[in-house]
Amino acid sequence: MPKLALGLFALVLVDVMQLCIPWVIKWAVDDLEQGVATTKSLFNYGFYIMLLALGMGVLRFVWRFLIFGFARLVEMNLRNRLFSHLLTLDKPFFNRTTTGDIMAHATNDLLAVQMASGMGLVALIDAIMITIAATSLMIYINPTLAAIAILPMPFMILLARFLSRKLHKHYKKVQEKFSKLMEFTRSTISSIRLIKAYNQETSQTEHLNTLGKEYVKHNLKLSIIQGILFPSAIFISNISLLLVLFFGGRLTLNGIISSGDFVAFINYLLMLTWPMIAIGWVTNLFQRGATSLGRIRNLLNERPVIKNISLSNKLLKLSGKIFFKNLTFTYPGQSRPALSDINLKIGQGVLGIVGRTGAGKTTLCNLITRMFPVPDDTLFFDEHDVNTLPLSLARGMIAYVPQDVIIFSDTIANNIAMGRPGASIDEIQKAANIAAIHNEIMKMPNAYQTRVGEHGVKLSGGQKQRITIARAMLLEKPVIIIDDGMSAVDMETEQAIIKSIASYIKNRTCIIVSHRLAQLVDVKEIIVMDNGRIVAQGDHEKLLKQNSFYATIHKQQTNSQL
Ligand SMILES: Nc1ncnc2c1ncn2[C@@H]1O[C@H](COP(=O)(O)OP(=O)(O)OP(=O)(O)O)[C@@H](O)[C@H]1O
Ligand SMILES: [Mg+2]
Structure with missing residues (x-):
């Protein structure tokens, strides 16, 4: 703040110095007119002007450095707040907001705020100072002439305001188009392999071209308005100049004002052109900044749907028992429930979940991991309604292997240790062993230090899956959920993983979602889901006898293996 x-202060000093220059010129011209000027005095006047210019140069550097530095700080603080706030938001928010939107907030909107708090602030102060001072000096020289000269100025402000309102409208459109462009580029790059495999390069390029054209179109409209603004402002200021030349010239001829006054007056008038444009421009800059700040504020006002509760009893530890009571769940914005009447007790040991695609298996896992809000009195961890538990406590008891594998562009070791950054290499290797991936990692060029590329492009599908399993194993949590986490590994590896997990999970709760029934043959408790409901429950033998869907799938899968 003292820096600001x-x-x-430096900015104001520059303005004062700028206003002194015409006055020095006035002295010089007056001296010339009265015939008292000497080479030496003229040289002195020139020297003063040079000194003033030098001082202005130095001070301009000072204010630029200090004020723009301030604007950068504002931007940085806002960016940090935005980022840490985004991390608190939950799945319902990210389901409806695209990455492109968020990126637009993080780039364009922040820039607009930075411009308003830097350039905008400077231009406004500058414009106000110069306007007041130059007008006062003009009035001091000759009030009538000043009134005549200022006559056309209100038109300039009105024009600038009218056009800046239009600017604002198109600027909003430009922002929207920019969001779309960003989102499209991001999604294309992140699914580049798919796009190549489907030969969609040309159509993607064409679509980008269409989006780009719209972006350019609105930008052009913006430029047109800006293009009208400046020339018309200069035109109006020229009308003022014309009036001053005419009336001021007459006053000078009649000896009412001196030639020096006349010259100084014209200089002050010319000085007014920029503030008049600036006022229009600054209004626009502030409006942009305000819109952008509004957009950022909306984002900052987003609250996670899932209420987080802080619990005084920090010692509470969950053992991993999960209980669903008459739970019906509908995704936000959907009309049909994804889960209906779920009654289920999950305790220590393995629970298998099978069911057609779209049956609601992942949804069930999403609710246990507290990604979406559940109604009160429907889901319990140990004996506690989850809505009364802090999120960190609830999530802290679960190690989750999601259906969509997520691998970071980092080393294998760091990918495995993601949930426990301090884990030792021994612990990491142990987890990799359980997930049956240790031997393969050792064969890689840099073993655990091998970098896997963006989204793990250098790994096979099965390797990625097992790395995410190892990541969950390292956490040693009371609950482990593996959502279809072995679909990309062969049967043999799968059996090996299941065996090693079996010993690991002795005193834990383990939920395995699988499309392959063979994986679950030894599991004591299996639920079959269909259409959001649990339609059967029991061990393999019981289900084989009692559930026709289970029996059919089993038959198909065993036949296809023969
Ligand atoms: N984020 C979401 N928003 C709205 N609807 C969703 C969302 N995620 C899933 N659904 C819908 O909920 C239903 C259950 O989906 P879910 O992902 O739980 O199925 P699943 O049993 O895991 O299927 P799969 O075996 O293919 O993984 C589907 O009809 C799906 O369209
Ligand atoms: Mg699923």
Whole structure:
């Protein structure tokens, strides 16, 4: 803050110095007119002007440095707040907001706020100072002439305001188009392999071209308005100049004002053109900044749907028992429930979940991991309604292997240790062993230090899956959920993983979602889901006898293996 004040002070000093220059010129011209000027005095006047210019140069540097530095700080603080806030938001928010939107907030909107708090602030102060001072000096020289000269100025402000309102409208459109462009580029790059495999390069390029054209179209409209603004402002200021030349010239001829006054007056008038444009421009800059700040504020006002509760009893530890009571769940914005009447007790040991695609298996896992809000009195961890538990406590008891594998562009070791950054290499290797991936990692060029590329492009599908399993194993949590986490590994590896997990999970709760029934033959408790409901429950033998869907799938899968 003291720096900002110092910067503003320097800015004001520059303005004062700028206003002194015409006055020095006035002295010189008056001396010339009265015939008292000497080479030496003229040289002195020139020297003063040079000194003033030098001082202005130095001070301009000072205010730029201090005030723009301030604007960068504002931007940085806002960016940090935005980022840490985004991390608190939950799945319902990310389901409806695209990455492109968020990126637009993080780039364009922040830039607009930065411009308003830097350039905008400077231009406004500058414009106000110069306007007041130059007008006062003009009035001091000759009030009538000043009134005549200022006559066309209100038109300039009105014009600038009218056009800046239009600017604002198109600027909003430009922002929207920019969001779309960003989102499209991001999604294309992140699914590049798919796009190549489907030969969609040309159509993607064409679509980008269409989006790009719209972006350019609105930008052009913006430029047109800006293009009208400046020339018309200069036109109006020229009308003022014309009036001053005419009336001021007459006053000078009649000896009412001196030639020096006349010259100084014209200089002050010319000085007014920029503030008049600036006022229009600054209004626009502030409006942009305000819109952008509004957009950022909306984002900052987003609250996670899932209420987080802080619990005084920090010692509470969950053992991993999960209980669903008459739970019906509908995704936000959907009309049909994804889960209906779920009654289920999950305790230590393995629970298998099978069911057609779209049956609701992942949804069930999403609710246990507290990604979406559940109604009160429907889901319990140990004996506690989850809505009364802090999220960190609830999530802290679960190690989750999601259906969509997520691998970071980092080393294998760091990918496995993601949930426990301090884990030792021994612990990491142990987890990799359980997930039956250790031997393969050792064969890689840099073993655990091998970098896997973006989204793990250098790994096979099965390797990625097992790395995410190892990541969950390392956490040693009371609950492990593996959502279809072995679909990309062969039967043999799968059996090996299941065996090693079996010993690991002795005193834990383990939920395995699988499309392959063979994986679950030894599991004591299996639920079959269909259409969001649990339609059967029991061990393999019981289900084989009692559930026709289970029996059919089993038959198909065993036949296809023969
Ligand atoms: N984020 C979401 N928003 C709205 N609807 C969703 C969302 N995720 C899933 N659904 C819908 O909920 C239903 C259950 O989906 P879910 O992902 O739980 O199925 P699943 O049993 O895991 O299927 P799969 O075996 O293919 O993984 C589907 O009809 C799906 O369209
Ligand atoms: Mg699923």
